[in-house]
Amino acid sequence: MKCNLLTLCLSAALLTPIAPALGSTDNKADMVLDQVLVLSRHNLRTPIVNTGILTEVTDKKWPEWDAKSGYLTTKGGALEVYMGHYFREWIDQNKLLTDELCPTSNEDVYIYTNSLQRTIATAQFFAAGAFPGCKVSIHHQPEIGKMDPVFNPIITNGSPEFKEKALAAMGAYLNGLSLKAGYEELDNILNIKDSQKCKTDKLCNLDNQKNSFIIEADKEPGVSGPLKIANSAVDAIDLQYxxxxxxxxxxxxxxxxxxxxxxxxxxxxxxxxxxxxxxxIAKNVAHPILNYIDKGFVSVGKGETAKFIFLVGHDSNIASLMSAMDFKPYQLPQQYEHTPIGGKLVFQRWTDKRANKGFMKVEYVYQTADQLRENAYLSMKTPPKHVTLELKGCPIDKNGYCSWKDFQKVMTTALEQ
Structure with a gap:
């Protein structure tokens, strides 16, 4: 079996078939797709950190990029156009919107993004793929470069009690992980023993250095030490690929x-x-976006808001939201990032016409590492990968559907602080 770089080779006997489209089900004729909300991470960007500390932990020269730090790249735009094209085919197949080329109003499609270049541009390219030639508004805060409060994963509880609990939780989580092999691999790649940091600060390996966590009101949770350095370095390497x-x-x-x-x-x-x-931490930092989703998707009746809602934020939004909502652990085949570039949480509201009951299905739709590298065209015939997810409070049936009423209860619990 031939394996591409960054692709897991698994025994064919262990692979489960991946359906060619979102939301497929045995009783398709009885199921009607009423509404979809997508929470997307922006697509391919340049490294946020590509100078400073990264130049100090290696004696090698990092490759140069042709765009500003943290900006969506031209290729990232193309990848998102393909994703938009795939979603439009899926939308049409499931008759979510009227059978017209362009959405007729905000009641059909509503797109809202964080107010950074990479999130706005991602939405623009997605719209170009999904609704080519159409006038589709991209909603965001007017000041580009300033975080929108809905997408800003900052701590809003400034109490000493919260800080103590949060710091303890971060420490306990990290202590439960085994990162030695990863640190050693990165040390070898960087040749950190010959770096400036090793010579001046005695930072000659990452595994035995101490991390210090940071919890402050109105700021993102943070860490200083080897974990932060490693994240920046691996992020830059992933993006190169x-x-x-x-x-x-x-x-x-x-x-x-x-x-x-x-x-x-x-x-x-x-x-x-x-x-x-x-x-x-998750329930605190994800509260604004959970509240937005609840008011615009969960707690409203069908027909009272857009049929297709597309939100573009960041990996921190997806990770914190999934924890706050109590998603069960998941794996994304042929990806190493748990919240990959361009990946999307797709919340689907369905009705079983025969039973007259509402259901929710949630899938993670994403481009594999090699689809990203190869700029792979996406369609119903050549789809992105998708994984059906399950919430602890919303058990799914064999087709991945859980009760709409149970999903509403999950959201209520997630919003409690």
Whole structure:
């Protein structure tokens, strides 16, 4: 069996078939798709950190990018156009919107993003793929570059009690992880023992350094130390691969097996999850976006809001929201990031016409690592990957559907602080 770089090779006997489209079910004729809400991470961007500390922990030169730090790349735009094209085919197949080329109003489609370049641009490219030639408004705060409160994963509880609980939760989460192999792999790739940091600050390996967590009101949860350095370095390396840099330029040609990619991304996933998924933190930082979703999707009747709602934010939004809502653990085949670039939580509200009951189905739709690198075209025939998710408070049937009433209860519980 041939394996592409960054692709897990699994025995065919262990692979479960992946359906070609979202929301497929045995009793399709009885199921009607009423409404969809998508929470998307922006697509491919340049590294947020590509200078400073990264130049100090290696004696090697990092590849240069042709866009500003943290900006959506041209390729990221193309990837999102393809994703939009796939979603439009799925929308049409399930007759969510009227059979017209363009949405007729905000009652059909509503797109709302964080007010950063990469999130706004992601939404623009998605709309170009899903609704080509149509005038579709992209809603966001007027000041570009300033975080929208709905998407800003900051701590809003400034009490000493909350801080104590949050810091303890972060420490406990990180202590439960085994990151030694990942740190050692990154040390070797960076050749950190010959770096400036090793010479001046005695930072010659990452595994035995101490992390210090940061919880402050009106700021994102933070950490200083090796976990932050590792996250920035692995993020830059992942993005090199996705962008299509020559193999010898991706981590200087030193990440040459799925096992190495897996080790490296244990560090990146650990950073994201330690900061944003401990329950006490997640319910606090995800509250604004949960509240927005509840008011615009969950607690309203069918027909009172847009049929297709598309939100564009960040991995921190998805990670904290999933923890606050109590999603069960999941795996994304052929991806190493737990909240990958361009990945989407797709909340689908269905009605069983025969039983006259409402249902919810949630899927993670994402491009694999190699689909990202290869700029793979997406359609119903060549779809992105998708994984059906389950909430602890909303048990699913064999087709992935849970009761709409149970889902409403999940949201009520998630919003409690």
């Amino acid at each position: 996705y962008e299509g840099f020559p193999a010898n330029d991706v981590a200087w040609g030193l990440v040459d097996s799925p096992e190495k990619w897996q080790k490296l991304n244990t560090l990146k996933n650990a950073y994201q999850e330690t900061l944003f998924t401990p329950k006490v």
